[in-house]
Amino acid sequence: MTQAVRPARDAQPVPAGEGLARRLVRQYPLVVVTIAVLVATLLLRAAGQAVAGGWLGSVWALLVAAQVFRGMVQDIRAGKWGIDLLAVSAIIATVAVGEYVAALVVVLMLTGGQGLEDYAAHRARGELRALLERAPVAAHRLAPDDSVVDVPVGEVVAGDRLLIRPAEVVPVDGTLLSDEAELDESSLTGESLPVPHRAGDPVLSGALNTERAVLVLAGASAEQSQYARIVAMVREATQSQAPVVRLADRYAVPFTVLAFTIAAAAWWWHGDATVVAQVLVVATPCPLLIAAPVAFLAGMSRSAHAGVIIKDAGTLERLAAVRTVAFDKTGTLTYGRPELVTVHARAPWGQDDVLRLAASAEQYSSHVLARSVRDAATARNLVLAPAVDAHEEAAHGVTAHVEGHLVVVGKRAHVAATAQGVPDQQVYPGELAVYVAVDGQGAGVLVLSDQPRADARTTLEELTRLGITDRVVISGDAAPTVAHVAEAVGITRTFAECLPEDKVRLVRDLPNRPVMMVGDGVNDAPVLAVADVGVAMGARGSTAASESADVVILTEDLEKTAAAVRVGRRTMRVALQSIWLGMVLSVGLMLVAATGVIPAVVGALCQEVVDLLSILNALRALRGPAGASPYIEVPQR
Structure with missing residues (x-):
C-alpha cells in the first residue's frame, strides 16, 4: 500500500450496466494483473514448471518494484520521505532468495492498497458524500401562466416561484408560499424529525420535502444559497490533509531505519539472506499512509451528521488541543433576538x-x-x-x-x-x-x-468536562450587559465595548492556546479568521463569518461547539491509535520474523492482517464511545 502504485486518487463512478470484472480492470488494473500472474505462477509450479513460474512471478514483481522506486525518487525530489524504500527492498529480497510467491503477495498487498483505501474512505465519507450527492441539479419553475418548466438550478433567480415535489430537495433559499410543509432538514442540522413550516417561513436549500408538493418563492440564486456554501465547504474538507497525516509520513524515517537494523541483525545472527526477506515483508506499515486519513475523514463525516461542518482535516487536530474558548455575546451566548x-x-x-x-x-x-x-x-x-x-x-x-x-x-x-x-x-x-x-x-x-440561550450553561459545563476551563466573553456591548449574561451562563472573564479590531487583538493575546472563537455576525469575521479555530454559528448567520470560520454550525445549538471539540479529540485519539497499532504490530512481527520462524509468504499475509486491523480501527472515528451521542440534547426554547 504505497502511493507510488496508486493509479487514481479516488474511485470513479461506475457507468450503469458495467460488469464487476470490467469495473475492477478499469479501477485497479495492477491488482487484476498481479492476481492473474500469481494464479499463473502457482499453476505452472503445480504442473512441474517451477522455473517458468519463478521467472514469470519474479519479472512481474521486479517491474512493480521499478515503478515503486520511480515514484519514490519523485517523492524524494519533492522533499517527501515515505516508506517506499521498504517496499522495494522487500520485493527485491524475496526475489533474490527465490521466494517469488511471497514477492507476488507483497506486490498484491501494495497494489491492493488502493482498493482498501477506497473502501475505507467510502465508509468514512458517508455523511459528507451524502451532502454532495443531494445537491439538486434542476428546478421546477412556474411560468406566469402557472405552467411548470424544468430549468437547470443555476438559472433560478430571486423572485422565481418553484414547485418542490415530494422527496425532492429545495434547490435554493426562499420563502414558503404554500399553507404548510414538512421538511426533512437532517442533512443540514442533524435534526432527525421533519420540521413543520407555515406560509411565510424561510426555507433553506438542501432541505428535503417530505409529504406533499409545495411552492417556494426563491430568495436567492443557487450560488448564493446556504446549501451551495455547504457543498463548497464539504468539497474543501474532503480534499484537505491533516497535519497528523504529514506527521505520519515523518514516522516513516525512524521506522525504516529500525526495520533495516532488525534485518541486518537477523542476517548477522543467522547468516541467511532468507531471514532478511522474512523481516522485510512484514515491515511495510500501510497504516502510516491510510489509517490516519481515514480517521480524519470519518471524524469530519461524523460531525457533518450532527450539523457541524469542519472545513479541513487540520482543524480537527486543533480542536483536539483547544485550551481556551472565547464567545461573542449577541447571537452566540444569547439568542440575538431581544x-x-x-x-x-x-x-x-x-x-x-x-x-x-x-x-x-x-x-x-x-x-x-x-x-x-x-x-x-x-x-x-x-x-x-x-x-x-x-x-x-x-x-x-x-x-x-x-x-x-x-x-x-x-x-x-x-x-x-x-x-x-x-x-x-x-x-x-x-x-x-x-x-x-x-x-x-x-x-x-x-x-x-436578549436572553441567554437555554443550552449556554450546559455547553459551558460540557467544555469543563472536556478540560477547557479558560473561557471568556468578548463583546461590543456595554459592560453591565456583558457581565450580566456572562454571570448567567457561568463565565467570569469578560471584555466589553470591543470594536472588531479590539476583538482581534484580544484573541491574539490570549495566552492558553489553541484558542477557539465562537461568533455569528459580520463583525465577527475578522476575529474568527485570526483564531486558531473559528466557529460560526447558525444556518442563517453571516456569510462573511461562515467563510472566515474553520467550523460552521448549521443550527442554533450552542452545545455543538462542545460537540466539535469532542469529535476532534476522539478523531485525533483514534488516528494516533491506528498509527501506533500498525507500527507496534509490525515491529512485533519483525522481531518474530528475525528468529526465522515465519515463512516469507506467511509474513506477507500477516502484514495484510495488520493493515486491515489498523484501517478498521480508524473507522471507529465514525462513532463515539459506547452510549455516547454526537451532541447533547437540550431543551429547546
Whole structure:
C-alpha cells in the first residue's frame, strides 16, 4: 500500500450496466494483473514448471518494484520521505532468495492498497458524500401562466416561484408560499424529525420535502444559497490533509531505519539472506499512509451528521488541543433576538398605541431591534399602518410618518434631539430601552431583553468536562450587559465595548492556546479568521463569518461547539491509535520474523492482517464511545 502504485486518487463512478470484472480492470488494473500472474505462477509450479513460474512471478514483481522506486525518487525530489524504500527492498529480497510467491503477495498487498483505501474512505465519507450527492441539479419553475418548466438550478433567480415535489430537495433559499410543509432538514442540522413550516417561513436549500408538493418563492440564486456554501465547504474538507497525516509520513524515517537494523541483525545472527526477506515483508506499515486519513475523514463525516461542518482535516487536530474558548455575546451566548419585556407609555398614548406606532415606523428596517419590535406587535395581534418617508440613521433609529403622525424610534439621544419630554428610562442589566416620540413629544419607552440561550450553561459545563476551563466573553456591548449574561451562563472573564479590531487583538493575546472563537455576525469575521479555530454559528448567520470560520454550525445549538471539540479529540485519539497499532504490530512481527520462524509468504499475509486491523480501527472515528451521542440534547426554547 504505497502511493507510488496508486493509479487514481479516488474511485470513479461506475457507468450503469458495467460488469464487476470490467469495473475492477478499469479501477485497479495492477491488482487484476498481479492476481492473474500469481494464479499463473502457482499453476505452472503445480504442473512441474517451477522455473517458468519463478521467472514469470519474479519479472512481474521486479517491474512493480521499478515503478515503486520511480515514484519514490519523485517523492524524494519533492522533499517527501515515505516508506517506499521498504517496499522495494522487500520485493527485491524475496526475489533474490527465490521466494517469488511471497514477492507476488507483497506486490498484491501494495497494489491492493488502493482498493482498501477506497473502501475505507467510502465508509468514512458517508455523511459528507451524502451532502454532495443531494445537491439538486434542476428546478421546477412556474411560468406566469402557472405552467411548470424544468430549468437547470443555476438559472433560478430571486423572485422565481418553484414547485418542490415530494422527496425532492429545495434547490435554493426562499420563502414558503404554500399553507404548510414538512421538511426533512437532517442533512443540514442533524435534526432527525421533519420540521413543520407555515406560509411565510424561510426555507433553506438542501432541505428535503417530505409529504406533499409545495411552492417556494426563491430568495436567492443557487450560488448564493446556504446549501451551495455547504457543498463548497464539504468539497474543501474532503480534499484537505491533516497535519497528523504529514506527521505520519515523518514516522516513516525512524521506522525504516529500525526495520533495516532488525534485518541486518537477523542476517548477522543467522547468516541467511532468507531471514532478511522474512523481516522485510512484514515491515511495510500501510497504516502510516491510510489509517490516519481515514480517521480524519470519518471524524469530519461524523460531525457533518450532527450539523457541524469542519472545513479541513487540520482543524480537527486543533480542536483536539483547544485550551481556551472565547464567545461573542449577541447571537452566540444569547439568542440575538431581544424580546419585549414591558412598554412604558405616556398619556395620551396607551401601551398598544406606542408599540403599534413604533412597529409601523420600524417595519422597513433590517435592524435586529426593529425586527424584535415588529415581532412583539405581531404577538399582540396589532395591525401595522403604512409608513411614509421612512428614514433610518444606522445604529441610531428610524423616523417616519405613520397615520399622519411624525414617529421617531431609537436610542434616547437620537429621539431627544427631535422631541421634548423624553424620559431617561432605568433598565436592569441585560435589558435595553427603545425610545418612541410622536409629533415632537416623548410617547413611551419599549424595554427589551436578549436572553441567554437555554443550552449556554450546559455547553459551558460540557467544555469543563472536556478540560477547557479558560473561557471568556468578548463583546461590543456595554459592560453591565456583558457581565450580566456572562454571570448567567457561568463565565467570569469578560471584555466589553470591543470594536472588531479590539476583538482581534484580544484573541491574539490570549495566552492558553489553541484558542477557539465562537461568533455569528459580520463583525465577527475578522476575529474568527485570526483564531486558531473559528466557529460560526447558525444556518442563517453571516456569510462573511461562515467563510472566515474553520467550523460552521448549521443550527442554533450552542452545545455543538462542545460537540466539535469532542469529535476532534476522539478523531485525533483514534488516528494516533491506528498509527501506533500498525507500527507496534509490525515491529512485533519483525522481531518474530528475525528468529526465522515465519515463512516469507506467511509474513506477507500477516502484514495484510495488520493493515486491515489498523484501517478498521480508524473507522471507529465514525462513532463515539459506547452510549455516547454526537451532541447533547437540550431543551429547546
